[in-house]
Amino acid sequence: MRRLFPVTDQTCDRKDARTEDRTPDRAHDRTDDRAEGAHGTDSAPGVGGAAGAAGRAWGLDELADAYAYPGGGAPWLRANMVSTLDGAAQHDGRSQPISNDTDMRIFGTLRGLADVVIVGAQTVRQEGYRPTRAREAFAARRAAAGQTAAPAVAVVSAGLDLDFTLPLFTAPLAPTLVVTGAAAPADRMAEARKAGAVVVIAGEGAAVAPERVAPALAERGLTRLLTEGGPRLLGQFVAAGVLDELCLTISPMLTAGDAQRIAGGPSVSVPEKFVLTSVLEEAGFLFTRYRRT
Numbered sequence: 001m002r003r004l005f006p007v008t009d010q011t012c013d014r015k016d017a018r019t020e021d022r023t024p025d026r027a028h029d030r031t032d033d034r035a036e037g038a039h040g041t042d043s044a045p046g047v048g049g050a051a052g053a054a055g056r057a058w059g060l061d062e063l064a065d066a067y068a069y070p071g072g073g074a075p076w077l078r079a080n081m082v083s084t085l086d087g088a089a090q091h092d093g094r095s096q097p098i099s100n101d102t103d104m105r106i107f108g109t110l111r112g113l114a115d116v117v118i119v120g121a122q123t124v125r126q127e128g129y130r131p132t133r134a135r136e137a138f139a140a141r142r143a144a145a146g147q148t149a150a151p152a153v154a155v156v157s158a159g160l161d162l163d164f165t166l167p168l169f170t171a172p173l174a175p176t177l178v179v180t181g182a183a184a185p186a187d188r189m190a191e192a193r194k195a196g197a198v199v200v201i202a203g204e205g206a207a208v209a210p211e212r213v214a215p216a217l218a219e220r221g222l223t224r225l226l227t228e229g230g231p232r233l234l235g236q237f238v239a240a241g242v243l244d245e246l247c248l249t250i251s252p253m254l255t256a257g258d259a260q261r262i263a264g265g266p267s268v269s270v271p272e273k274f275v276l277t278s279v280l281e282e283a284g285f286l287f288t289r290y291r292r293t
Helices: 013-018 062-064 101-113 121-127 136-144 186-194 212-216 231-240
Strands: 003-005 076-084 114-120 154-155 177-180 199-200 226-228 247-250 274-282 284-292
Touching: 062 101, 062 136, 076 101, 076 231, 101 136, 101 226, 101 247, 101 284, 114 121, 114 212, 114 231, 121 154, 154 212, 177 186, 177 212, 186 199, 199 212, 212 231, 226 231
Parallel strands: 076 226, 076 247, 114 154, 114 226, 154 177, 177 199
Antiparallel strands: 003 274, 247 284, 274 284
């Protein structure tokens, strides 16, 4: 792993970082929380399980420092996505084939820093979302920040067409939140509460107003916000102009086809400019961070 931007003493160039192919054969998706820590462990010797181009591996603490949320206490909405060189956010319906081990470790680190992970209902149904897990590697950091042992999951849904018998709702470390509109089906809201979920209202109609999600969660003390999509939900946040930061992994792959982009839905009338704040590199993968100007 090497830092390309901003320039530091970790910015260097070694042949092994340019030529070594460390992409593993993984059987799970990027959204599967087995991804937290390499293959679910916290004791791996470093990023990607091998020394990076800077001469040594990056540990989880270094990654956590590199991706720390800004201070101040105001809600901060961060998205984490992966894309190929030709703009595909998935291959054969899954993000795993375009990811790699380091991307998975960063994925787990971002979860380890967040108060809450925000996902769309369709992503929950497709990916079989499970409760996030407490990880020892982040325990002290989370305790010092006054966070729960693991981030909560907030599911954004208008119709609440969700299976409330899943462990995501019945057995989370932190209660799962269901973010919906005031006019959502009352019987489904009752089912959610019966399952142990917390219903959060963020809109006057049945649909959720994207601009109200962050304030509604912040009222519950959840200000370090992470959305993992899907593309439709991310597109709604982009269109509403409420996304503060995008952590985008650029995968050195080409897929062609008609795969989804990282954000979908109607286009914005005027493109919003983001500024590049950080670029890390390993094995040809670029791990970028952009913030709203």
